[in-house]
Amino acid sequence: MEAARWLAAAAVVAAVWVAAKSEPQINLLNRGCSQYNATNSKNFFENRNATFAAMAAQLSTGGGRRFATAQQARSSDPVYGMAQCRNYLSDDDCFACYTAAVAEIRSCSAANGARVIYDGCFLRYESNNFYSETTQIGNEHICNNITVPQEATFREKGLILIQNLVKATPRINGYFAATKMIVESGSNSTIYGIAQCVETISQDGCRDCLVVAIENIESCLPNTDGKTIDAGCFLRYSNHQFFPENSTMDITPYLGEGNSWRKKAIIGGVVGGVCLMLILSAFFLWYKFSRKAKPTSKRDNILGATELQGPNIYSYKDLKVATNNFSEENKLGEGGFGDVFKATLKNGTIVAVKRLDISYSRAKIDFESEVRLVSNVHHRNLVRLLGCCSKGSQLLLVYEYMANGSLDRFLYGDRRGELTWKQRSDILLGTARGLAYLHEQYHVCIIHRDIKPSNILLDDDFHAKIADFGLARLLPENQSHVSTKFAGTLGYTAPEYAIHGHLSEKVDTYSFGVVILEIISGRRSSDRNSEIETEYLLDEAWKLYENGVHQQLVDETLNKTEYAAEDVKKMVEIALICTQSPPSSRPTMSEILVTLLSARGSDAIQVNPRLRPPSTNASRFISEAASSNNSAPLPNSTSITLLSGR
Numbered sequence: 001m002e003a004a005r006w007l008a009a010a011a012v013v014a015a016v017w018v019a020a021k022s023e024p025q026i027n028l029l030n031r032g033c034s035q036y037n038a039t040n041s042k043n044f045f046e047n048r049n050a051t052f053a054a055m056a057a058q059l060s061t062g063g064g065r066r067f068a069t070a071q072q073a074r075s076s077d078p079v080y081g082m083a084q085c086r087n088y089l090s091d092d093d094c095f096a097c098y099t100a101a102v103a104e105i106r107s108c109s110a111a112n113g114a115r116v117i118y119d120g121c122f123l124r125y126e127s128n129n130f131y132s133e134t135t136q137i138g139n140e141h142i143c144n145n146i147t148v149p150q151e152a153t154f155r156e157k158g159l160i161l162i163q164n165l166v167k168a169t170p171r172i173n174g175y176f177a178a179t180k181m182i183v184e185s186g187s188n189s190t191i192y193g194i195a196q197c198v199e200t201i202s203q204d205g206c207r208d209c210l211v212v213a214i215e216n217i218e219s220c221l222p223n224t225d226g227k228t229i230d231a232g233c234f235l236r237y238s239n240h241q242f243f244p245e246n247s248t249m250d251i252t253p254y255l256g257e258g259n260s261w262r263k264k265a266i267i268g269g270v271v272g273g274v275c276l277m278l279i280l281s282a283f284f285l286w287y288k289f290s291r292k293a294k295p296t297s298k299r300d301n302i303l304g305a306t307e308l309q310g311p312n313i314y315s316y317k318d319l320k321v322a323t324n325n326f327s328e329e330n331k332l333g334e335g336g337f338g339d340v341f342k343a344t345l346k347n348g349t350i351v352a353v354k355r356l357d358i359s360y361s362r363a364k365i366d367f368e369s370e371v372r373l374v375s376n377v378h379h380r381n382l383v384r385l386l387g388c389c390s391k392g393s394q395l396l397l398v399y400e401y402m403a404n405g406s407l408d409r410f411l412y413g414d415r416r417g418e419l420t421w422k423q424r425s426d427i428l429l430g431t432a433r434g435l436a437y438l439h440e441q442y443h444v445c446i447i448h449r450d451i452k453p454s455n456i457l458l459d460d461d462f463h464a465k466i467a468d469f470g471l472a473r474l475l476p477e478n479q480s481h482v483s484t485k486f487a488g489t490l491g492y493t494a495p496e497y498a499i500h501g502h503l504s505e506k507v508d509t510y511s512f513g514v515v516i517l518e519i520i521s522g523r524r525s526s527d528r529n530s531e532i533e534t535e536y537l538l539d540e541a542w543k544l545y546e547n548g549v550h551q552q553l554v555d556e557t558l559n560k561t562e563y564a565a566e567d568v569k570k571m572v573e574i575a576l577i578c579t580q581s582p583p584s585s586r587p588t589m590s591e592i593l594v595t596l597l598s599a600r601g602s603d604a605i606q607v608n609p610r611l612r613p614p615s616t617n618a619s620r621f622i623s624e625a626a627s628s629n630n631s632a633p634l635p636n637s638t639s640i641t642l643l644s645g646r
């Protein structure tokens, strides 16, 4: 009796000791140093020391502070710093984690920007004010590679847990949530998760960042541990309890619907969202640099998850055999960049081979790095580039094969009328996901420039996969806009790009808007031939919407019981917002994704008639004028080949 009580007491002591054990969680997730050094290192080191000291003072005052910013902007070489601990760390652990991060980041010597991210905290400094950054490059996920025994339920519960965290965290004061969920009742398996945003971003910024994070971390399930890192947020789940029991929160009060934020997301998108291409490239270089600097250390294995690998090299002879000597029967189509052939490799795998004609050698050097870049893009809504092959002036790209071909066949081609409303909505969602990834989540921003149904391929289950991304980057600068290339696909091309050559990721947003209308209506954006199609689709959609009769747009092959009127309204409104001018008034693809994913209803979307784009007729006229100077023949349904005129 006495002994039992003693044992029980000892167990309690042991449990308390375990919970209170010091654990600053300095497992390194990411470290990067800018490739640029400060100009005056004396000023810089003084500024940086002062910044670090000011943040240390904030984090060591106790009182549960887990976030600090400080800056020294006097003289040349300003330093802006930010540090954050996960809220579940004790005061001492937080300070220990911060101290370790300071020591680690000093190894970047005089680099004018750097970051260190641990499980328990992160530290970052830059030469400019970055406090409002939400998603940036370097958002990546780190999965361990052990899967749990009960995979399906773990995955399902994990997704719910993550979605709850993403919903709740932006609504919680201090932007931190920690929660857990039983995986299977009766078993003692539990899944734990936390989400956190930096305190200097808005509620919408926090949400945007976490929506991107969810996309990243999803692919870690059902592995036992997954983490995502980004400029404005951190998300982690694990089957192991990595935070103390008493940090677990009840987040159910924050899970209710409430959609006022969607409106803000759309309006916010109007202001923000230029695809900071330069910044992205700078970050890319930074990553390359930081990887090169220490190729063998453990941290580089983590960065190495995104290390660029070379594409597979195929032999020309094999591809020639596989495509039956590039025969007409094997031809799948004539894409914007060259002909595409169906090929059956020796091992029986069916692939698609695109034949480009590269007839100038300077381009080839760029080409190789572009191919490497594109072959590293892995996303379920993007057609995988498997490898390439070059022979003389010919370049062959080998892609995964999509059995159902392209979306245009199903809208107004030989398989018209086969797609249900649900399939159409899923195709839109998949396309939005793929584009959001290219624009905002891959480590360089890739603008597609030629989004249209013939570039959206469908797999066996009618999942959308975008084809031909990255190839537009191969166009020589001076050929990238006003050219015959766009004469055929003008209906999809944003006016500022067609006319002035102004390129931003909003060019893709515009095309996506037109694609939405084609998917709803089963009509070609530029077709005016039939008696119903008296106007270009986009002009007509704006007019019908303004008159409140947008339901007339819906494809008559669809059964009226398949869709709800409010879904049609929401889709049409998203389409119109996507095509607004100026480009800054169009939402980013991640904002569109959020809107598509959110509960039905369109009350939160505000279409502004004053932002209606110039009439398609007008821009078509301009483009035809531009191309007639060019004297090249006008292709009618596909864009002209990559290197036309060479």
Ligand SMILES: *[C@@H]1O[C@H](CO)[C@@H](O)[C@H](O)[C@H]1NC(C)=O
Pocket: 019, 020, 090, 244, 246, 247
């Ligand atoms: C959790 O428990 C630890 C150790 O008992 C204690 O120091 C800490 O203040 C507690 N945290 C909360 C949020 O109650």
Ligand SMILES: *[C@@H]1O[C@H](CO)[C@@H](O)[C@H](O)[C@H]1NC(C)=O
Pocket: 035, 036, 037, 109, 110, 111
């Ligand atoms: C930056 O400074 C480091 C260390 O002082 C030096 O090794 C590196 O070459 C410098 N980088 C540049 C781009 O000047």
Ligand SMILES: *[C@@H]1O[C@H](CO)[C@@H](O)[C@H](O)[C@H]1NC(C)=O
Pocket: 042, 045, 046, 049
């Ligand atoms: C900055 O702090 C480091 C570490 O404490 C010290 O070695 C260095 O001399 C300091 N530099 C300046 C310019 O104060």
Ligand SMILES: *[C@@H]1O[C@H](CO)[C@@H](O)[C@H](O)[C@H]1NC(C)=O
Pocket: 145
């Ligand atoms: C993943 O698992 C394999 C075999 O189980 C192991 O050899 C490998 O080191 C693991 N990789 C990582 C990154 O842990």
